[in-house]
Amino acid sequence: MSVQSAAIEVLKKAGKPLHAAEIAKLIIEAGLWKSDGKTPEATVSARLYSDIKSSGDKSPFVKVGPQTFALRDSTEIEGDTASVLAPVEKPSKPHPTNAGFSFIDCAQKVLEEFGGKKPMHYKEITEKALEKGWLVTSGKTPEASMYAQVITEIKRQQKRGERPRFVQHGRGYIGLSQWMGRGLAFQIEQHNHQVRKALRERLLSMKPGEFEELISQLLAEMGFEMVEVTKLSGDGGIDVRGTLVVGDVVRIKMAVQVKKWKLKNNILAPVVQQVRGSLGAHEQGLIITTSDFSAGAIKEAAQPDKTPIALMNGEQLVMLLMEHGIGVHRSTPDLFEIDEEFAVKDPNHAN
Incomplete structure (x- = not known):
């Protein structure tokens, strides 16, 4: 059955x-x-x-x-x-920015230069970024775009178990997490760092077949369709095949090779060449490893006159597993902070 x-x-x-x-x-x-x-x-x-x-x-x-x-x-x-x-709404196209700074980078730059280690309202952040010429956008609501992208950045990093770059203070106020020093947020990040390390070690203890099944599960969670682990022999070095679907419009056939290698045992250029040579018609390649890639492998993967090969190292793999809740479970404490605008008294009317 x-x-x-x-x-x-x-x-x-x-x-x-x-x-x-x-x-x-x-x-x-x-x-x-x-x-x-x-x-x-x-x-x-x-x-x-x-x-x-x-x-x-x-x-x-x-x-x-x-x-x-x-x-x-x-x-x-x-x-x-x-x-x-429910039908998924298509995300709106991001507003173009200048060559130097995205909305996220602009927010950080404004907070660093004008925040004085105190939260700023997202409208003020946007106004400063536009005033300084750091942000160039054709959108009619740059303030809304700024706030939405900062909040999305916070949620994405939280899902990955990372310490978010920004902190939401309520009523549209945003600050930088680095201002919080070694408080609770720092302790959470230290804990999650140990979790990432332990998860990576557990990946190394898995059998090859189990690791390939895990990768197929991750790819399915990431939006791949028709994910299938290839047979142990006769696969030409390809371990998993699937189709990456983007917006239910773009479909890209992907051939994936997985390498459960120890840290510092980096993937070299010949492995990239082998994967490229094993690709079927209209396929693109992806190499996923628990270790990392040598400079030669990275250069070979990006050769402009050859089929590009995407690379995912161990750190990226662990982040994606955590983001999709594979191998970990989330424990979310309730963290309360004072509303910056609550009961603020005029010093001239102090008792």
């Missing part, structure tokens, strides 16, 4: 959404499916997500949370499923 068929059986019986780990446990216990690897939940998650991406509304599954799935016709799906099934 396939993973998909087995998953349908256990989801019907459960009558509610289940995490991939629970689905894997139930189908193995019921004898519906057998996994030879140590990470069956990764295989289950990748297969179900791939089914959703390739079949769309015809898939029997819906994703209702990180690595959590339900049957499409189930009446027990929780409220947040609606957001999964």
